[in-house]
Amino acid sequence: MPTELRRPERTFTIRQLCTEFKATPRALRFYEDKGLLTPARDGMNRVYSYKDRARLILILRGKRVGLSLQEIREIFELYGEEDEVMAQNAHSLKKFKEKIVVLEQQREDIDGAIAELHEACERLERHLADKRPDLLPKAADYDQMMRARVDGHNEPVAAK
Amino acid sequence: MPTELRRPERTFTIRQLCTEFKATPRALRFYEDKGLLTPARDGMNRVYSYKDRARLILILRGKRVGLSLQEIREIFELYGEEDEVMAQNAHSLKKFKEKIVVLEQQREDIDGAIAELHEACERLERHLADKRPDLLPKAADYDQMMRARVDGHNEPVAAK
DNA sequence: GCGATGCTTGACGTTGACGTAAAGGGCATT
DNA sequence: AATGCCCTTTACGTCAACGTCAAGCATCGC
Known part of the structure; x- marks a missing residue:
């Protein structure tokens, strides 16, 4: 110390x-x-x-x-000098709680986005399978990328 | 539909x-x-x-x-008209990841705050036990309040 | 014809947390 | 004495995402 x-x-x-x-x-x-x-x-x-x-x-x-x-x-x-720290801690916890509420709202949006994404991928795949089967590998890659993003298994939070 | x-x-x-x-x-x-x-x-x-x-x-x-x-x-x-939705979804996921990073930083701050809070409570309790044992019940209440906040068992996100 | 609504454009105001430039004092090194 | 660096104050600028007038068509019901 x-x-x-x-x-x-x-x-x-x-x-x-x-x-x-x-x-x-x-x-x-x-x-x-x-x-x-x-x-x-x-x-x-x-x-x-x-x-x-x-x-x-x-x-x-x-x-x-x-x-x-x-x-x-x-x-x-x-609050006086005495426990500024304690007072702010209480406030911080409150603020954090509020932020969690906002985040849950955002998570809903994200969930919706993910659902749409999958749906769109499928639509695109069907479309390609129908009209341009030659492009299918690329689409598969894109889909793979998205799944990886969602799972969070790549890009170790690249610096800057 | x-x-x-x-x-x-x-x-x-x-x-x-x-x-x-x-x-x-x-x-x-x-x-x-x-x-x-x-x-x-x-x-x-x-x-x-x-x-x-x-x-x-x-x-x-x-x-x-x-x-x-x-x-x-x-x-x-x-991105063209075609897959604006998909494009934005990809971006959204990226943004969300970034936000998670920020949040983890904040959670660290909060964890630190909580630790300090507990430490301060203990100090205060020892201090009171030593000098003003008559005030101890109140201190216990305060501590109780804080624990409740942390556990999130009260204040059901009171509406504005 | 008249007032009430609802639309339009344009322009300035707001809020938060500073950035940035201007103008200068003080001190150390060259 | 001049240069350079750090400090100071005052004051205006910035950025986002609109809010808030102001002034003016246009259409509706009466």
């Missing part, structure tokens, strides 16, 4: 946090503008404490689970 | 399609603007054929599975 990051005197520049979390300075200033961060200053320059860093982590995690900056701020405002 | 809707002479006004699919006229005109629909005209007025209607269905379904209008247009442009 890196107590290093917990030591109160440990501070961060804006760029340090940006590179650590793959954010941009503009984004951090934007969060500050929206009242999500309030780093100290050294002259003009922002100085982020380990607490600010923890908050930033919460902000980014909140975003990933689908919270808007507005919602995140409300969480921060509603 | 409602051949009614397949008969070429069957046409639709903008409002008919809007009410059927719960869209707005503005939206349909917007899709047209973006080259996704090209209804005929009767004087000034748009006249949607059953083909236009089929395309609209594809547009809406595409949106539901996470395609942007731009992407939908590309599908329409790339």
Whole structure:
């Protein structure tokens, strides 16, 4: 456990946090503008404490689970310093539940799409068998590709 | 099977399609603007054929599975009339796969959140047991609430 | 003829989360 | 002294997918 990051005197520049979390300075200033961060200053320059860093982590995690900056701020405002983490966790779970509902709707669409796809394939196959039997191998390939996609046995989530 | 809707002479006004699919006229005109629909005209007025209607269905379904209008247009442009449906199905499946990747990332976040939540609960309990044993019942309630959320046994997705 | 509807086009507004450019201070190296 | 880099602020731009007027035909029933 890196107590290093917990030591109160440990501070961060804006760029340090940006590179650590793959954010941009503009984004951090934007969060500050929206009242999500309030780093100290050294002259003009922002100085982020380990607490600010923890908050930033919460902000980014909140975003990933689908919270808007507005919602995140409300969480921060509603609950005191003490258990921001716990409060956001509760919210995150709620949001996640909602997202699951949306996903189930989408899965229905997908299921419909898959059904149509199979039907279309069959139609096409019958059509080809009738008119252009010479093209049948290709159609079989296409169908095979689709089945593979559905089963998820190929393309190990190719990078980028 | 409602051949009614397949008969070429069957046409639709903008409002008919809007009410059927719960869209707005503005939206349909917007899709047209973006080259996704090209209804005929009767004087000034748009006249949607059953083909236009089929395309609209594809547009809406595409949106539901996470395609942007731009992407939908590309599908329409790339593949001819013939198998728009099949083309979009392939795209939809791809998009859905990508979405699953994102979701798995989010699930990781959620898992982390849950872990933190439990840890925090335990810390709090120990703290209370030590300093304010009188408050322990309430803490137990809170913990109970959280467990309920996680298990998903309450709040039957209350309607708006 | 008149108002109510429903259609049209055009143009500007909205929301969220920043991007991007302009203009400048501060500090270090050359 | 000049260059370069990082920081700052202010302010306007962007993107998607429409919403929201505004202004104007056209048709209907009365």
